[in-house]
Amino acid sequence: xxxxxxxxxxxxxxxxxxxxxxxxxxxxxxxxxxxxxxxxxxxxxxxxxxxxxxxxxxxxxxxxxxxxxxxxxxxxxxxxxxxxxxxxxxxxxxxxxxxxxxxxxxxxxxxxxxxxxxxxxxxxxxxxxxxxxxxxxxxxxxxxxxxxxxxxxxxxxxxxxxxxxxxxxxxxxxxxxxxxxxxxxxxxxxxxxxxxxxxxxxxxxxxxxxxxxxxxxxxxxxxxxxxxxxxxxxxxxxxxxxxxxxxxxxxxxxxxxxxxxxxxxxxxxxxxxxxxxxxxxxxxxxxxxxxxxxxxxxxxxxxxxxxxxxxxxxxxxxxxxxxxxxxxxxxxxxxxxxxxxxxxxxxxxxxxxxxxxxxxxxxxxxxxxxxxxxxxxxxxxxxxxxxxxxxxxxxxxxxxxxxxxxxxxxxxxxxxxxxxxxxxxxxxxxxxxxxxxxxxxxxxxxxxxxxxxxxxxxxxxxxxxxxxxxxxxxxxxxxxxxxxxxxxxxxxxxxxxxxxxxxxxxxxxxxxxxxxxxxxxxxxxxxxxxxxxxxxxxxxxxxxxxxxxxx
Amino acid sequence: xxxxxxxxxxxxxxxxxxxxxxxxxxxxxxxxxxxxxxxxxxxxxxxxxxxxxxxxxxxxxxxxxxxxxxxxxxxxxxxxxxxxxxxxxxxxxxxxxxxxxxxxxxxxxxxxxxxxxxxxxxxxxxxxxxxxxxxxxxxxxxxxxxxxxxxxxxxxxxxxxxxxxxxxxxxxxxxxxxxxxxxxxxxxxxxxxxxxxxxxxxxxxxxxxxxxxxxxxxxxxxxxxxxxxxxxxxxxxxxxxxxxxxxxxx
Numbered sequence: 001x002x003x004x005x006x007x008x009x010x011x012x013x014x015x016x017x018x019x020x021x022x023x024x025x026x027x028x029x030x031x032x033x034x035x036x037x038x039x040x041x042x043x044x045x046x047x048x049x050x051x052x053x054x055x056x057x058x059x060x061x062x063x064x065x066x067x068x069x070x071x072x073x074x075x076x077x078x079x080x081x082x083x084x085x086x087x088x089x090x091x092x093x094x095x096x097x098x099x100x101x102x103x104x105x106x107x108x109x110x111x112x113x114x115x116x117x118x119x120x121x122x123x124x125x126x127x128x129x130x131x132x133x134x135x136x137x138x139x140x141x142x143x144x145x146x147x148x149x150x151x152x153x154x155x156x157x158x159x160x161x162x163x164x165x166x167x168x169x170x171x172x173x174x175x176x177x178x179x180x181x182x183x184x185x186x187x188x189x190x191x192x193x194x195x196x197x198x199x200x201x202x203x204x205x206x207x208x209x210x211x212x213x214x215x216x217x218x219x220x221x222x223x224x225x226x227x228x229x230x231x232x233x234x235x236x237x238x239x240x241x242x243x244x245x246x247x248x249x250x251x252x253x254x255x256x257x258x259x260x261x262x263x264x265x266x267x268x269x270x271x272x273x274x275x276x277x278x279x280x281x282x283x284x285x286x287x288x289x290x291x292x293x294x295x296x297x298x299x300x301x302x303x304x305x306x307x308x309x310x311x312x313x314x315x316x317x318x319x320x321x322x323x324x325x326x327x328x329x330x331x332x333x334x335x336x337x338x339x340x341x342x343x344x345x346x347x348x349x350x351x352x353x354x355x356x357x358x359x360x361x362x363x364x365x366x367x368x369x370x371x372x373x374x375x376x377x378x379x380x381x382x383x384x385x386x387x388x389x390x391x392x393x394x395x396x397x398x399x400x401x402x403x404x405x406x407x408x409x410x411x412x413x414x415x416x417x418x419x420x421x422x423x424x425x426x427x428x429x430x431x432x433x434x435x436x437x438x439x440x441x442x443x444x445x446x447x448x449x450x451x452x453x454x455x456x457x458x459x460x461x462x463x464x465x466x467x468x469x470x471x472x473x474x475x476x477x478x479x480x481x482x483x484x485x486x487x488x489x490x491x492x493x494x495x496x497x498x499x500x501x502x503x504x505x506x507x508x509x510x511x512x513x514x515x516x517x518x519x520x521x522x523x524x525x526x527x528x529x530x531x532x533x534x535x536x537x538x539x540x541x542x543x544x545x546x547x548x549x550x551x
Numbered sequence: 552x553x554x555x556x557x558x559x560x561x562x563x564x565x566x567x568x569x570x571x572x573x574x575x576x577x578x579x580x581x582x583x584x585x586x587x588x589x590x591x592x593x594x595x596x597x598x599x600x601x602x603x604x605x606x607x608x609x610x611x612x613x614x615x616x617x618x619x620x621x622x623x624x625x626x627x628x629x630x631x632x633x634x635x636x637x638x639x640x641x642x643x644x645x646x647x648x649x650x651x652x653x654x655x656x657x658x659x660x661x662x663x664x665x666x667x668x669x670x671x672x673x674x675x676x677x678x679x680x681x682x683x684x685x686x687x688x689x690x691x692x693x694x695x696x697x698x699x700x701x702x703x704x705x706x707x708x709x710x711x712x713x714x715x716x717x718x719x720x721x722x723x724x725x726x727x728x729x730x731x732x733x734x735x736x737x738x739x740x741x742x743x744x745x746x747x748x749x750x751x752x753x754x755x756x757x758x759x760x761x762x763x764x765x766x767x768x769x770x771x772x773x774x775x776x777x778x779x780x781x782x783x784x785x786x787x788x789x790x791x792x793x794x795x796x797x798x799x800x801x
Contacts, residue, residue, distance in 0.1 A: 196762030
């Protein structure tokens with residue numbers, strides 16, 4: 001019988017991403033605002049075409065992330081097997097250096113106050129957070145934002161290099177979009193497989209991939225293993241850290257910080273049921289272009305009675321099955337068929353999927369004087385503009401243009417069908433028929449993509465109450481152990497001692513806030529709000545600095 | 552045997568061993584989070600790529616050599632037909648290669664640690680002490696070998712030092728046989744004892760969790776949320792209430 005497992009998955013609608021980086025900033029505030037993780041962005045937003053973060057991470061000929069098939073057609077880690085991993089453990093030759101990410105910095109703000117009176121305005125010079133020395137800022141996590149420096153930088157984009165020369169030229173004139181990225185929480189995670197200590201694991205209840213901070217010994221192989229370069233090395237504590245899918249939040253049924261704060265509301269979270277025994281088989285599909293379909297074949301239909309029976313037998317609770325039936329992810333992948341995985345050719349079975357952007361096609365039509373929302377024009381343009389399709393196919397379907405074309409046609413059909421309803425009050429049924437959908441399906445899809453409320457975008461079942469006592473304080477890091485914070489300190493400095501439980505930290509933070517005599521302290525950085533616990537409603541104390549009475 | 556000899560070769564080994572064992576137990580219980588290599592590869596990898604494998608592979612061979620020389624009694628190797636001369640030749644040849652690799656690797660690593668800005672900034676006082684003791688122990692060991700073999704006609708430590716080493720573990724310490732050893736060997740052993748005593752409190756602990764289990768475990772690790780009950784194990788009598796059966800799951 002099939003071994004059914006549940007997986008929390010995300011879909012991002014790239015058409016709606018405006019590249020505002022709110023997700024990145026709030027994620028950083030919640031998770032990586034600590035010493036040692038200055039350069040770490042669990043969530044980052046890249047402009048495509050561009051080199052990404054860390055630079056050229058998609059070039060697996062160089063970084064050797066993910067899996068490949070060996071001569072016998074079996075899966076093996078691209079960076080080498082177990083023995084090779086252990087033999088290169090003393091100096092991992094495939095690990096990105098800090099320069100491949102960027103050298104984090106701060107500014108010498110104190111100089112603005114302490115500088116003596118002179119004719120010149122004092123300047124806050126940048127200082128490296130790695131060396132402490134004055135530095136020159138040359139790169140950052142989104143240095144090529146909005147195609148900045150693209151003529152020089154974009155040609156190094158590993159995805160662009162795969163697309164032919166002619167496409168490249170047209171592309172640079174016509175096409176740009178944003179790609180927000182978090183950990184993919186893969187079904188077949190190569191970071192977990194690379195960890196010599198066995199400290200990384202996939203949670204069997206919800207599929208979230210985590211690092212056990214007590215078992216991580218800092219061998220750094222996970223950084224190499226992840227083809228998306230979404231496991232990071234905390235250079236102060238010597239431990240690996242990664243996106244946690246905000247497990248403390250999703251366990252109580254609220255979405256991740258990046259989803260919660262997304263201005264464009266482009267993220268969807270829901271459950272997927274999959275057949276755990278078939279993952280390795282599907283990941284070993286010989287043809288890279290067939291991996292997208294192979295991954296879909298591993299996922300199960302939560303409305304199928306047989307699947308439901310197998311899921312019950314596998315111990316999946318009833319409310320989780322209900323959530324799986326209402327999952328927006330399942331609808332977007334299967335019912336509407338508009339979501340695609342990011343780089344299926346890495347064979348990790350990623351679980352953060354993307355709806356490719358149609359807007360660039362519309363923009364080109366509009367710029368050339370055509371009606372960018374008429375079905376005929378759009379369909380024609382999708383077929384004619386090989387540029388976006390070729391590039392998107394390299395990102396989402398290992399280079400196979402057909403699935404991308406089908407998705408864009410469906411998005412185009414939705415646009416023109418809904419325009420017909422809104423402007424002329426007509427239901428032009430030939431449009432949905434042309435893309436293999438029905439009119440009411442198009443309307444449902446429109447509702448989910450455009451106006452769906454909170455509860456439809458995020459269908460997150462709570463972790464079970466009877467497990468509550470066991471769930472508290474599981475795994476990873478807390479956001480309050482910044483220098484001198486309540487979470488810090490052991491006998492050997494900051495990297496030592498057991499991490500203080502979150503509840504204890506909150507207690508200390510609250511006590512400090514309430515008991516302090518010094519009013520000014522509320523303005524200091526230490527009074528910062530823990531976004532992890534914020535449900536998005538109201539303005540908690542400390543979100544903004546308190547007004548000072550001028551008395 | 553003088554009082555000093557008893558202190559150095561009978562008392563000190565047990566003190567060092569006790570601290571070594573209990574220290575590790577304590578560190579593992581109290582400070583799992585700090586149990587790491589604290590790799591500095593992010594900051595600098597060019598020198599590390601040469602120095603670190605040189606040092607680590609060198610020291611592993613040195614370790615094997617020590618096991619061969621200290622743990623395996625002379626009578627055993629002779630029973631196996633290996634003459635003292637043949638053993639000595641093999642030990643000196645292998646030991647010299649491994650020793651040179653270790654020293655060269657360590658020299659590169661210390662040079663790197665001192666000259667590469669971020670690496671030096673990340674070096675704690677604890678690290679400096681550890682480096683000093685490690686370098687001292689290795690230097691003394693190499694010096695003892697060189698002096699004995701090049702200046703002298705070779706020294707058969709398997710008649711004095713090895714029996715003492717084993718006797719410590721039999722709990723019948725023969726301090727007098729170690730007291731008879733040349734001064735450099737004595738200093739080497741003493742600095743090693745100090746090194747073992749500080750070992751559990753330094754980053755050297757990473758050696759004890761060398762990931763050999765990786766060779767046999769399945770690639771993908773699944774773990775249930777039920778695996779661990781909070782960041783600290785429940786005290787006896789405070790186990791959380793559990794649902795007796797899975798009735799909630801139907």
